[in-house]
Amino acid sequence: MKRNSRLSLALHTLGHMAGDPDRRRTSADIAAHAGTNPVVVRRVLGHLRDAGILISEKGHAGGWCLARAPETISLADVYVALDESLVASDSDAQVPACSVEHALHRRVASVLEEVEQTLIQRLGETSILSIRGN
Amino acid sequence: MKRNSRLSLALHTLGHMAGDPDRRRTSADIAAHAGTNPVVVRRVLGHLRDAGILISEKGHAGGWCLARAPETISLADVYVALDESLVASDSDAQVPACSVEHALHRRVASVLEEVEQTLIQRLGETSILSIRGN
DNA sequence: CTATGATGTAACTTCGATGATTACAAGAAT
DNA sequence: ATTCTTGTAATCATCGAAGTTACATCATAG
Numbered sequence: 001m002k003r004n005s006r007l008s009l010a011l012h013t014l015g016h017m018a019g020d021p022d023r024r025r026t027s028a029d030i031a032a033h034a035g036t037n038p039v040v041v042r043r044v045l046g047h048l049r050d051a052g053i054l055i056s057e058k059g060h061a062g063g064w065c066l067a068r069a070p071e072t073i074s075l076a077d078v079y080v081a082l083d084e085s086l087v088a089s090d091s092d093a094q095v096p097a098c099s100v101e102h103a104l105h106r107r108v109a110s111v112l113e114e115v116e117q118t119l120i121q122r123l124g125e126t127s128i129l130s131i132r133g134n
Numbered sequence: 135m136k137r138n139s140r141l142s143l144a145l146h147t148l149g150h151m152a153g154d155p156d157r158r159r160t161s162a163d164i165a166a167h168a169g170t171n172p173v174v175v176r177r178v179l180g181h182l183r184d185a186g187i188l189i190s191e192k193g194h195a196g197g198w199c200l201a202r203a204p205e206t207i208s209l210a211d212v213y214v215a216l217d218e219s220l221v222a223s224d225s226d227a228q229v230p231a232c233s234v235e236h237a238l239h240r241r242v243a244s245v246l247e248e249v250e251q252t253l254i255q256r257l258g259e260t261s262i263l264s265i266r267g268n
Numbered sequence: 269c270t271a272t273g274a275t276g277t278a279a280c281t282t283c284g285a286t287g288a289t290t291a292c293a294a295g296a297a298t
Numbered sequence: 299a300t301t302c303t304t305g306t307a308a309t310c311a312t313c314g315a316a317g318t319t320a321c322a323t324c325a326t327a328g
Contacts, residue, residue: 005286005287006286006287008238011238011242012232012234012235012238015234015237015238016234019234026302026303026304027303027304028303033232036287036288037287037288037289038304039287039288039289039290039305039306040287040288040289042304042305042306043287043305043306046304046305046306056303056304056305057295057296057303057304058294058295058296058302058303058304058305059294059295059296059297059298059301059302059303059304060296060297060298060301060302060303061296061297061298061302061303062295062296062297062302062303062304063303063304064304075241075242075245086220086249098146098167098267099267100146100149100150100153100265100266100267101146103149103264103265103266104142104145104146104149104265107209107260107264107265108145108209111209111253111256111257111260112253114256115220115249115252115253115256118249118252119245119246119249122245122248122249123245126241126245130237130241131234131237131238131241132234132237133232133233133234139315139316140315140316160273160274160275161274161275162274170316170317171316171317171318172275173276173277173316173317173318173319174315174316174317174318176275176276176277177276177277177316180275180276180277190274190275190276191274191275191324191325192273192274192275192276192323192324192325192326193272193273193274193275193323193324193325193326193327194272194273194274194325194326194327195273195274195325195326195327196273196274196275196324196325196326197274197275198275
């Protein structure tokens with residue numbers, strides 16, 4: 001795998017599911033296709049399950065599938081479900097000994113906050129249908 | 135030091151310089167104030183020198199100072215000088231064996247590209263004067 | 269002209285974050 | 299009961315970035 005891999009893995013998998021929503025996939029299948037490990041798949045997709053995007057079932061014939069229609073799932077849903085953040089909020093809770101650090105933090109944090117909102121809004125405009133397979 | 139540390143270190147230092155532009159600072163001074171190592175300081179500030187934001191001089195009484203008036207230096211100047219990128223362009227040059235990966239990459243890359251432009255624009259609206267000390 | 273004090277940079281070490289792996293419990297269907 | 303799946307804890311491996319050491323280079327003081 002590679003950089004920003006959790007989000008990549010999640011969106012990649014959802015794209016395939018959007019193209020064939022009835023098929024149930026095991027974490028082993030998904031891992032093989034994505035070139036990673038089943039446990040990693042379960043960890044990442046687990047967040048999507050908790051967010052109501054996916055359903056997982058144990059046992060024979062178990063596996064993963066979409067919890068709702070693909071057109072109702074946006075890229076932003078996935079992004080927030082994974083608790084991704086470009087912002088790196090950096091809340092060290094360190095009492096900033098220095099006034100420059102103080103001012104700096106406030107300025108930069110506000111800009112990043114705004115940018116993050118822009119990102120989520122833009123991601124919200126696209127559903128996983130637009131990256132579906134088949 | 136901590137997260138996103140190159141940008142933090144650079145802006146922190148520039149904030150102090152903006153508040154007292156005539157004082158020349160050695161990398162040892164800066165490192166002590168920032169709680170890091172002189173070599174790290176030289177590495178980071180070296181990029182700012184290459185970008186025409188700082189001047190460094192060797193020898194006795196050498197050190198670092200602003201190359202131009204602080205009000206002409208924006209946070210975006212620093213950001214691009216350090217070659218920072220939220221985008222993580224991820225150009226693995228891997229031939230995407232899979233159509234979903236293809237579509238996914240295109241979509242996400244375009245959104246990130248746009249967001250990065252927004253970020254740079256917003257950072258460009260603020261000069262290092264607004265985070266100065268003293 | 270030599271000593272000193274600064275930067276420039278290469279090389280190596282350390283550290284932290286994160287993915288990969290192993291192991292096993294739990295649950296569901298055949 | 300067996301088999302196949304997920305859930306999860308614990309550990310290992312890897313990689314990037316910061317930290318460190320070492321030393322060459324250069325400028326100035328004296």
